[in-house]
Amino acid sequence: MSLLSTSKPVVLLFAGQGTSTVGMGADLWDINHTTRSIWDCASDITGKDLRRLCLKGPMNRLVQTSVQQIAVSVINTTLYTLWCEAATGVDIVGSCGHSVGEYSALYAAGILSLEDMFRAVHYRAELMDELSKCYKGSMLAVKSLDYASLSALIADSDLPLEISCDNSNQQQVIGGVPQLLNEFVPLLLQQGCSSIKLGVSGAWHTALMSEGVEPMAQFLRGLQFNQPRHQVLMNVTAQPASDADTIRRNLSLHLTHTVKWTDSMTHFLQAETPCQFVEISNKAYLTHLLHDYPMYKPDNGVHCRQLLSRMA
Structure with a gap:
């Protein structure tokens, strides 16, 4: 059994x-x-x-x-x-x-x-x-945003970042050049969203x-x-x-x-x-x-x- x-x-x-x-x-x-x-x-x-x-x-x-x-x-x-x-x-x-x-x-x-x-x-x-x-890159896990909302926020920022993983309607992962990700974090905070840097060595x-x-x-x-x-x-x-x-x-x-x-x-x-x-x-x-x-x-x-x- x-x-x-x-x-x-x-x-x-x-x-x-x-x-x-x-x-x-x-x-x-x-x-x-x-x-x-x-x-x-x-x-x-x-x-x-x-x-x-x-x-x-x-x-x-x-x-x-x-x-x-x-x-x-x-x-x-x-x-x-x-x-x-x-x-x-x-x-x-x-x-x-x-x-x-x-x-x-x-x-x-x-x-x-x-x-x-x-x-x-x-x-x-x-x-x-x-x-x-x-090509140095990094990734951030973003909470409290769905794919469409984060896509719109990235587009409005004019930063060349991408959504690496659409994990759920409450979690996304974005990837790109570390400096640009750092510039994007304040925009996430303005939306009331937290982010966590992932323990990976590139922007997959x-x-x-x-x-x-x-x-x-x-x-x-x-x-x-x-x-x-x-x-x-x-x-x-x-x-x-x-x-x-x-x-x-x-x-x-x-x-x-x-x-x-x-x-x-x-x-x-x-x-x-x-x-x-x-x-x-x-x-x-x-x-x-x-x-x-x-x-x-x-x-x-x-x-x-x-x-x-x-x-x-």
């Missing part, structure tokens, strides 16, 4: 970067042979000692995207594998990953193999890290990453994309994709386009049959965002660790 008691279809949500902490994943890598093999696979492909980096940092190294993206992905994958062992017989109808978490969602759907998923994330992370050194999902789109596309052409076991909503379109070329194109444009998380969650929340959201991440974040949606019922979201804690 499954440890997850639900008759509802399940939608898996995979976290992206931005919430890293020293020590993350330390409780996961040595649980059994399967978890050890996942961490070994990621370390072999990247050439990084991920156990040591996650355990000891230092933090300024851990937040570098070349480390953080693969660290997030290996934690997501490990938790997903453990969750699957506990939640047998569950009807998974969809998955969606926030930013780099999209690669974990593709793996969960069987579109990418474990090895190819880590290869893609490693290439993406190294590429974005190099671009961030050439903005034009500052434009030079990476074609190299990313070329790299992805060398990977095999399989037919999905369940629906995967892509960040760039907030629509499901199953065609390999479409998925490759979306993943490439992902570097410069807004993460349409609000539209993706609305898609699932408006489904004819209510679903159970399960967040796969080191710590809860995406399930908290669901509370910003009027149609969301609080008992329809759970973090994977709540299930796994019952196994201990």
